[in-house]
Amino acid sequence: MALASLGASSATAQGVDTTCTLALTKTDPATVNVAYPDEAAIYWVGAYQGVPGTRLRITGRYPHARYFSFNVYDNAVRPIDAIADVEIQPDAGSMNPFVDGASRTAENRDYTAFIDFGPIPEQRAPNTIYTGTGQTGPNFSGTFILRTYIPDKGLDETGGVGLPTITLESTAVDGGRPSDSACKGLAKPPVPGVAQALADGAFPFQPKGLDAPGQPTPKWIKFRNLVQVYNRVVTDNPFFDSATEPLETAEQAGGNGGFLSNIHNSYVYAMLNRSYGEVSITRMKVPSTPDTRGGVATMPTAPLRYLSMCTNEIASQRFYACATDDQTTVGADGFAEYVVSTKASRPAWATSDCGFTWLPFGSATENVLVLRHMLPSAAFPEAIQRAEIGKEVATMGDYFPATRYLKDGEQPACRATRQSTGPSLGLPPSTKPGRCTSRRSFTIRLNRRFRSATVTVAGKRVKTRRGKRLRAKIVLKGLPKGTYRVRIVGRDRKGRKITTVRTYRTCVKQAASSKRGSKGARA
Structure with missing residues (x-):
């Protein structure tokens, strides 16, 4: 030319x-x-x-x-x-x-x-x-x-x-x-279809030795560069764990970033291995992000522009799937819980209705979980961008993810979730004066099939009362505007297990009362 x-x-x-x-x-x-x-x-x-x-x-x-x-x-x-x-x-x-x-x-x-x-x-x-x-x-x-x-x-x-x-x-x-x-x-x-097929599939499980990537309790660390990732893949395991720290000098010589990383993102990651458990759960607090997917008229102000959690294959670096901030189910307490498993091992409770965000593990025996933060504002000092490697939790606090493997048969209770005002579910609970808090308190009656039952609200057990039908008092008083799920697990007269989930919303405008002649109230 x-x-x-x-x-x-x-x-x-x-x-x-x-x-x-x-x-x-x-x-x-x-x-x-x-x-x-x-x-x-x-x-x-x-x-x-x-x-x-x-x-x-x-x-x-x-x-x-x-x-x-x-x-x-x-x-x-x-x-x-x-x-x-x-x-x-x-x-x-x-x-x-x-x-x-x-x-x-x-x-x-x-x-x-x-x-x-x-x-x-x-x-x-x-x-x-x-x-x-x-x-x-x-x-x-x-x-x-x-x-x-x-x-x-x-x-x-x-x-x-x-x-x-x-x-x-x-x-x-x-x-x-x-x-x-x-x-x-x-x-x-x-x-189309290739990534989804890999995410849905799983190679036959092959137990790995102590030198395979991952730990019995997964370790999260801020991404630095290519050398760091290679070091962690080789040494982040029970066999070579003692070599990780001595090799950090080589990591520092590798510069900043790699894998075509985005300067406006910072990342923390952890390696998972099915040898330690078929199902893992990751919990962290979630900051608010601007809700734009629906085409809002003005650009919202938020402490973080974007957040995502992805499962990736270590060898090929491909993603299996990602959950963006507006695809993440956030609890009424402001925390998200991500469940990772193969499609075949996905627990029945690992759904947004139960308060969880599920991601496919993918087809390999090990993978890497990656959390991104993009363009944090000065109002968000807990962003990954401001964390020091090895001391992330000191900066990020509850926003730093923690992961554990579930025991066989372990079934976490469903969680009360925050109501979305649009496609984004990453909205923090409001503390502004004048915002609604619930006044709802009511009794539910269980289906006649139930001979015995355990009722939980946001993971807390509620007392049941006997009569012609089992009953339980549900108290949502004082809770912020949101969607709350009541989980009922019981047995019928033949001993068969029955599980149902009911959903209730707080601070919803009620129909006008003929007695009060009001325009409606929020409960």
Whole structure:
């Protein structure tokens, strides 16, 4: 390519359109599912060669989505620089819909960004990321990635705006904003079903020795780099455990990030092994996140932009499945509990109705569980980004996950869950004055089939009373607005086990009372 000729005329001043490579390199769970990706993210990958006197111009429209960004990487797939949606200044006459409180439906939403092949200067140019400053010295080539997370419901993977136009141009002449690329709407055909088949399947269980990845009590640690992961895969087990700490010096020499990690995310991970249990449960507190999937009109303010929990295969790095923040069931206490097992071993109680979020273990005997935090605000000091490796719990507190394997036959009680105000279930309990607390207290009568029964509310046992039918008093007084589940486990006259779950909501507007003549009350 004769790059020196760029700028020789008005036509060539606008450079060479390279957008089509993005469409062809879009990741797909069936064909390009590596580097521990997130199921909710769509990735478009391009390559760059740092030729002096050239740069990449990116012109596009802000997508209707939870998040988008550009990251640049070196040849060791470590991140060098990045720019997030909220950091990209809009073109004249346009607005950035990712700013807190901004309109997400604005029609004028154009932006222009640049990938500069030089080193990072003391004073950055607006909307520009740089590839020339590597983690260990000058950098001259690598890849860049466009990410989009959770497009609004009903829109395509680009968030309804098509791909941005990527133009290789000369830095000597500013050719201005080019016309949209002919490949703007090009999409690589998907290959559906492969990831789901791997998630649902399971190879025959083969007990592993003490040198297999994982511990009887899984250990969570903040992700640092590739060297750290390789060290933990080899030594995070009862046999080599004593070697983990001595090898940490090598981890520190491996730089920051890897596996094409996103600069705007931080991660903690733990290795699981079916040798220690077929079912594991992970508990942690969940911060609130902006609810955008349904297409809200303005950008909500939240302490964290995005959260997900994923199960990944260690060897191939592919994801089996991920639960995003708005797919996570959150208890009335603000905690989430993730249950991981093979599909065949999935407990009957591992459902959102019972207060749990289930994820498939996958087909291997061991896997890795990955938790992501994205773009925390100053109002969230417990974010992974602010934690020190090896001392994560000191910073994260209850937001740091804890995992254990369930004993054979163990059946946790169903949990009271928080009511969602939309697709996102990650909303913290309100402490603002004037918000509703429940006044509900009532008696339930059990089906005549029950000869004996145990009744629990949010995991706490409730006394049952006998009569013509078994009865139990349910007290929801003082609880915040939410959905609460009552679990009934009993036996019929033939000794057969019966299990039922009833759901009750608090702070729901009641029908008008004819006696009081009121407009309705909230209970």
